[in-house]
Amino acid sequence: MRPPHVLTQTTSRVLEPSDLDAALAILDRDPVANAFVTARVQIAGLDPWRLGGEMWGWYEHGMLTSLCYAGANLVPICATQRAVRAFADRARRAGRRCSSIVGPAGPTAQLWRLLEPGWGPAREVRTHQPLMVADRLPDDMAPDPYVRRVRKDEVERIMPACVAMFTEEVGISPMAGDGGLLYQARVAELVGSGRSFARFDADGKVVFKAEIGAATDRACQIQGVWVAPEYRGKGLAAPGMAAVLRYALTDVAPVASLYVNDFNTAARRTYLRVGFQEVGAFMSVLF
Known part of the structure; x- marks a missing residue:
């Protein structure tokens, strides 16, 4: 296996299977928000055919810092503002192949602002979708035994x-x-x-x-x-x-x-x- 790419400049590129550990480390920063993409990567790795899309990486001073999944959905992951701009440039060049853009509200809103002039209008934009979590069963709500x-x-x-x-x-x-x-x-x-x-x-x-x-x-x-x-x-x-x-x-x-x-x-x-x-x-x- 080839060693992971080490970049000395600020840039973006399509990740390869050898970048798997670095990508998983980024995904692990927010296991709740990134669950959808993490689950796919854990099963399929970073091979585009198995993953159902490409994984784009953004490097700051040679270190992978942000990701963007580009498949049926376009999903910014732990994406900084500079990373979002780079991902938008790459998406514009590739042309729209996704059926939706979805992800944390801040980076997704920035990504859409950059892509809307070329990709718009959208069929629908849902700007605020609360992300909710639970780690225990409710004390005052019995589960339906028929489910x-x-x-x-x-x-x-x-x-x-x-x-x-x-x-x-x-x-x-x-x-x-x-x-x-x-x-x-x-x-x-x-x-x-x-x-x-x-x-x-x-x-x-x-x-x-x-x-x-x-x-x-x-x-x-x-x-x-x-x-x-x-x-x-x-x-x-x-x-x-x-x-x-x-x-x-x-x-x-x-x-x-x-x-x-x-x-x-x-x-x-x-x-x-x-x-x-x-x-x-x-x-x-x-x-």
């Missing part, structure tokens, strides 16, 4: 709820484009790994569901929280989330996180009831 792991033979039963959640959240159907092949594969992957959870009614319909979408040994990220419309307002969300949180903290990682749209006041109240606390904010730019 359980989705079995591998139940992928077709959970899929309509996943499609409905995605469409409500993102504004477009995940079945567009490739007919939903990639999305169905992702749902099946989460079910197969035991990270998809749901409550079914007597007829086998999903009434509540959520997934643990990214997982490392230090933090995991809950996503895709959804209650069937006819069951909303009936008190299912908080006990359901408590059940998923129990699985997360018991089986996956010592800290569970999620991020939520600031305008979704009902969801934010639910997460606070379950014991989540705001620790920062994300921003998303959707194309």
Whole structure:
């Protein structure tokens, strides 16, 4: 294996597999905010084909200090202002290949300001999405005993709820484009790994569901929280989330996180009831 690149100038470049340890050290600075990218890198390394995108690195005086994941999402990671400018220059030259820009609110906002003249307009910009964490179960909220792991033979039963959640959240159907092949594969992957959870009614319909979408040994990220419309307002969300949180903290990682749209006041109240606390904010730019 070749030794890692040592640069003596301030510059950016595409990282290579030999840079893995240095990249992981950057990701480890904020295990909660970086859980999504860290989980991918721990599984795939830095090979672009396996990773599903490139990892860009920013060097200050020869030391790697910031990262940017450039795949289906463009994600600035521990990015300084100078790093963001360099990543924006690289992104402009490459042209937009991502479906969203997402990450900590400050660097993401700066990145979008630099890219908007060439990449805009966006379909939607969500400037403030509270990042919330929990490291213990709530004392006053019993987990819903009917929320359980989705079995591998139940992928077709959970899929309509996943499609409905995605469409409500993102504004477009995940079945567009490739007919939903990639999305169905992702749902099946989460079910197969035991990270998809749901409550079914007597007829086998999903009434509540959520997934643990990214997982490392230090933090995991809950996503895709959804209650069937006819069951909303009936008190299912908080006990359901408590059940998923129990699985997360018991089986996956010592800290569970999620991020939520600031305008979704009902969801934010639910997460606070379950014991989540705001620790920062994300921003998303959707194309």
